Amino acid sequence: MGIHVIKMPDIGEGIAEVELVEWHVKPGDAVVEDQVLADVMTDKATVEIPSPVSGKVLTLGGKVGEVMAVGTELIRLEVEGAGNAAAGAPAVAARAAPTVAPVPPAAAVKPAPAPARAPAPTPAPPPPMPAATVAQRRPGEKPIAPPSVRRRAWELGVELQFVPGSGAAGRIMHADLDAYLARGGATTGTAQSGMRYVERNDEQQIQVIGLRRKIAEKMQEAKRRIPHFTYVEEIDVTELEALRARLNDTWSEQRGRLTVLPLLMRAMVLALRAYPQINARFDDDAGVVTRYGAVHLGIATQTDAGLMVPVVRHAEARDLWASAAEVARLAEAARKGKATRDELVGSTITITSLGAMGGIVTTPVINYPEVAIVGVGRIVERPVIREGHIVARKIMNLSSSFDHRVVDGAHGAEFVQAVRGYLEFPATLFVE
Amino acid sequence: MKTQSTQLLVIGGGTGGYVAAIRAAQLGIATTLVEGDRIGGTCLNVGCIPSKALIHVAEEFDCVSHYAGVGGKTSALGIRVQQPQFDAAQAVKWKDSVVQRLTHGVAGLLKKYGVQVVSGWARIIDGKTVEVGNGADALRISCEHLLLASGSEPVQLPSLPFGGRVISSTEALSPTAIPKRLVVVGAGYIGLELGTAYRKLGAEVTVIEMLPHVLPQYDSELTKPVATALHRLGITVHLGCKVLGMNAAGDAVRMQDAQGAASEIAADQVLVAVGRRPRSEGWGLEKLLLDMDGRFVKIDDQCRTSMRNVWAVGDLCVQISGEPMLAHRSMAQGEMVAEIIAGHRRRFTPAAIPAVCFTDPEVVVAGRSPEEATAAGDDCISAQFPFAANGRSLTLESREGFVRVVARRDNHLIVGWQAVGRGVSELATAFSQSLEMGARLEDVAGTIHAHPTLGEAVQEAAMRALGHALHV
Numbered sequence: 001m002g003i004h005v006i007k008m009p010d011i012g013e014g015i016a017e018v019e020l021v022e023w024h025v026k027p028g029d030a031v032v033e034d035q036v037l038a039d040v041m042t043d044k045a046t047v048e049i050p051s052p053v054s055g056k057v058l059t060l061g062g063k064v065g066e067v068m069a070v071g072t073e074l075i076r077l078e079v080e081g082a083g084n085a086a087a088g089a090p091a092v093a094a095r096a097a098p099t100v101a102p103v104p105p106a107a108a109v110k111p112a113p114a115p116a117r118a119p120a121p122t123p124a125p126p127p128p129m130p131a132a133t134v135a136q137r138r139p140g141e142k143p144i145a146p147p148s149v150r151r152r153a154w155e156l157g158v159e160l161q162f163v164p165g166s167g168a169a170g171r172i173m174h175a176d177l178d179a180y181l182a183r184g185g186a187t188t189g190t191a192q193s194g195m196r197y198v199e200r201n202d203e204q205q206i207q208v209i210g211l212r213r214k215i216a217e218k219m220q221e222a223k224r225r226i227p228h229f230t231y232v233e234e235i236d237v238t239e240l241e242a243l244r245a246r247l248n249d250t251w252s253e254q255r256g257r258l259t260v261l262p263l264l265m266r267a268m269v270l271a272l273r274a275y276p277q278i279n280a281r282f283d284d285d286a287g288v289v290t291r292y293g294a295v296h297l298g299i300a301t302q303t304d305a306g307l308m309v310p311v312v313r314h315a316e317a318r319d320l321w322a323s324a325a326e327v328a329r330l331a332e333a334a335r336k337g338k339a340t341r342d343e344l345v346g347s348t349i350t351i352t353s354l355g356a357m358g359g360i361v362t363t364p365v366i367n368y369p370e371v372a373i374v375g376v377g378r379i380v381e382r383p384v385i386r387e388g389h390i391v392a393r394k395i396m397n398l399s400s401s402f403d404h405r406v407v408d409g410a411h412g413a414e415f416v417q418a419v420r421g422y423l424e425f426p427a428t429l430f431v432e
Numbered sequence: 433m434k435t436q437s438t439q440l441l442v443i444g445g446g447t448g449g450y451v452a453a454i455r456a457a458q459l460g461i462a463t464t465l466v467e468g469d470r471i472g473g474t475c476l477n478v479g480c481i482p483s484k485a486l487i488h489v490a491e492e493f494d495c496v497s498h499y500a501g502v503g504g505k506t507s508a509l510g511i512r513v514q515q516p517q518f519d520a521a522q523a524v525k526w527k528d529s530v531v532q533r534l535t536h537g538v539a540g541l542l543k544k545y546g547v548q549v550v551s552g553w554a555r556i557i558d559g560k561t562v563e564v565g566n567g568a569d570a571l572r573i574s575c576e577h578l579l580l581a582s583g584s585e586p587v588q589l590p591s592l593p594f595g596g597r598v599i600s601s602t603e604a605l606s607p608t609a610i611p612k613r614l615v616v617v618g619a620g621y622i623g624l625e626l627g628t629a630y631r632k633l634g635a636e637v638t639v640i641e642m643l644p645h646v647l648p649q650y651d652s653e654l655t656k657p658v659a660t661a662l663h664r665l666g667i668t669v670h671l672g673c674k675v676l677g678m679n680a681a682g683d684a685v686r687m688q689d690a691q692g693a694a695s696e697i698a699a700d701q702v703l704v705a706v707g708r709r710p711r712s713e714g715w716g717l718e719k720l721l722l723d724m725d726g727r728f729v730k731i732d733d734q735c736r737t738s739m740r741n742v743w744a745v746g747d748l749c750v751q752i753s754g755e756p757m758l759a760h761r762s763m764a765q766g767e768m769v770a771e772i773i774a775g776h777r778r779r780f781t782p783a784a785i786p787a788v789c790f791t792d793p794e795v796v797v798a799g800r801s802p803e804e805a806t807a808a809g810d811d812c813i814s815a816q817f818p819f820a821a822n823g824r825s826l827t828l829e830s831r832e833g834f835v836r837v838v839a840r841r842d843n844h845l846i847v848g849w850q851a852v853g854r855g856v857s858e859l860a861t862a863f864s865q866s867l868e869m870g871a872r873l874e875d876v877a878g879t880i881h882a883h884p885t886l887g888e889a890v891q892e893a894a895m896r897a898l899g900h901a902l903h904v
Contacts, residue, residue: 142781144845144870154777169843171870201576202775 002083008074017069029057055079145172211305222368227404230363238394243426255321262323267422269316275415281369298347301334308334311347362399371403433570438464441575443554446473448746448762449581455770457545468553472535475759478602485527490629556716584708584747591677598702611700615685619646621789623705638668657832710748735769783867786860798863799848814838815897817889819853824884830854835889844872
């Protein structure tokens with residue numbers, strides 16, 4: 001039996017001392033290789049110290065809360081074989097003995113048999129390394145890496161001190177960096193160095209031209225002219241989703257899959273019959289509101305070039321699948337920059353959907369000179385009280401903005417409530 | 433007063449400053465460089481380059497003298513020539529042409545990349561403002577980043593102030609004639625390089641050193657071939673002796689040996705080469721109240737000083753006390769600072785900064801010596817391979833010297849190289865490369881080195897450390 005002394009490892013460049021924050025073992029405990037012995041904290045990160053060997057804990061080198069210098073004795077283990085220290089008083093001043101067995105100079109050198117791996121910062125404890133040839137670095141010892149690896153590590157924000165090296169003599173190779181990152185190794189932000197809070201003074205000037213200028217002008221126009229009010233309501237779409245699932249199960253092969261959008265379009269078409277002042281365009285220079293029998297539905301679409309609003313013409317004359325197909329065709333055309341001018345003008349009301357991104361409320365900007373826009377939120381399951389019981393229901397928020405000059409608050413709210421009625425009782429979508 | 437502003441202002445057009453300026457300009461940073469003397473700094477004008485030019489002249493002259501049998505020498509090569517003549521003026525002219533070609537080249541590069549060069553001595557007003565020139569012609573430059581690269585200057589001995597017969601390395605590099613008797617104070621690399629060159633050009637040279645060794649920063653094994661060669665060249669070396677000053681007549685240097693006995697050495701010229709010190713005073717740097725390390729500006733591993741956006745590179749600054757004043761260190765730092773300012777992530781973490789003495793024979797070191805490795809706590813093995821067993825050396829009439837490798841005993845990682853011998857300066861490349869790449873003894877031993885070259889001694893040293901050298 002021998003004594004194996006583990007010193008406080010150097011856990012990052014420039015860190016001379018660390019605070020011991022937790023012991024995971026106590027004297028008498030049996031420990032196995034790679035078992036976490038203690039947590040230590042620098043001013044920036046908490047780091048687990050794993051055991052490089054198996055053995056039994058003899059003494060602990062410090063108390064929780066104690067600040068310990070790098071290189072002082074952390075723990076003393078009794079191990080099979082010779083160990084790395086003479087029995088007796090802790091040799092505080094001695095440098096950590098290498099955990100690799102000395103090899104006679106004349107012998108062919110096999111990869112160093114050290115099983116230890118460099119401590120990794122929590123909260124990303126790495127899974128065990130493949131049979132590693134990683135030499136534990138002594139205090140103050142520089143990680144060995146060719147200049148190209150060093151440079152790449154800086155650019156990635158990786159502290160090489162944390163990266164186990166698989167090359168000869170613990171040399172860190174490009175593949176080691178890849179492996180370290182693949183295991184979720186810490187990059188800039190958890191470890192220590194002066195370079196991560198780099199002050200930046202660069203500026204970029206982007207000309208607002210083309211589509212971006214059009215968007216800017218349009219938005220400015222809408223916000224300058226239209227006194228918006230926004231009304232948000234939550235819709236219980238549990239039934240609607242059940243219907244949609246059913247329709248998709250039954251019809252998707254022949255007719256294509258449905259999203260919520262065509263169902264909402266249909267609900268709006270039906271609700272607008274009672275609120276014609278909302279399906280309108282307001283020429284405020286002339287002082288004329290034009291109400292439309294047709295529902296030309298603008299569908300706000302994000303493209304690489306920016307926001308575009310292709311128009312589904314005569315939504316009132318399309319069934320669910322025809323609406324879905326047209327939305328899909330227009331979105332594709334817009335994203336590929338192939339939408340024609342006719343497909344991008346003439347809408348009478350617009351739908352904007354940020355549903356996929358989550359969020360609770362939006363305050364959509366009306367597509368001037370229209371007078372209303374409906375924003376679709378994400379569908380999430382929420383607890384709802386129904387008949388005295390808390391049940392999980394699928395809830396979707398609608399955030400709608402109206403032009404308060406021509407749409408009264410009451411009418412805007414009633415319109416949204418009507419849409420909600422259709423969506424919550426989806427059978428009514430099909431009752432004329 | 434005129435004013436202007438720039439992104440990066442570099443003070444000093446030496447190797448650190450001009451490299452930083454070129455790199456910064458390449459990266460699109462508006463850069464201004466202020467230089468009071470000549471572009472190229474110490475290295476190009478009064479350091480590395482002119483000294484190597486003069487050493488080359490001396491070697492060539494020595495060679496021919498050798499063939500001519502001057503001083504009873506004989507040539508084994510069967511070459512006989514008439515006694516050579518030395519034209520000091522022409523030699524200096526040639527040296528100046530080499531310097532000029534390089535400084536013009538640097539000036540051209542600065543221009544090509546759009547660095548604005550301002551001639552004049554910079555005075556620091558504050559961490560973002562520098563003034564150049566006086567009165568109505570003064571130019572006040574404000575900047576976002578200030579890079580201090582003012583370099584270093586020869587140290588003066590209080591007992592031997594520069595002037596008259598007492599000169600610094602700067603004057604020694606532009607001799608009007610070779611003095612009959614030269615006394616060199618200081619047996620560091622500058623003193624020995626120039627002392628040797630003057631000896632080869634015909635001067636009687638005496639070297640006085642306070643410490644008990646020549647090239648005191650190196651171990652005695654490494655410097656022994658140099659000491660032997662000094663003796664063979666006829667250079668008198670007084671070790672452990674203190675210089676007291678000139679005698680009353682001003683034609684001899686008074687010194688005191690280790691036993692306290694005083695003596696005088698007649699001198700037509702006295703070269704004081706006892707070191708260099710950073711130029712950190714006299715131009716407003718003190719006003720910034722930067723953290724210092726003695727006379728050096730203290731920097732971190734990104735060459736930042738203690739003031740935000742004030743940077744320092746080269747001989748002016750140190751990260752750790754005792755870092756060498758070498759051109760290649762400042763170039764690497766200058767390049768890095770420019771890239772950091774441009775937003776790249778960089779750090780100055782070389783595995784080694786090699787150093788070369790162009791004495792005869794040359795000395796080159798990179799990384800740790802056996803003593804340094806032991807002091808750093810490494811359990812190391814080391815081995816040397818003598819040039820006497822290297823074929824190429826013998827064909828060059830030089831059998832002195834060796835290559836030595838130092839490696840860790842446990843994993844054979846190479847931690848240092850040293851060599852002494854004729855022409856070994858070029859081995860610095862191989863040494864640095866193996867250290868930066870983290871090579872082990874087996875890597876070097878397993879690399880085929882071309883035959884017949886001096887470089888074979890590098891491979892053989894590694895093999896010997898592994899216990900299986902072939903040629904010893």
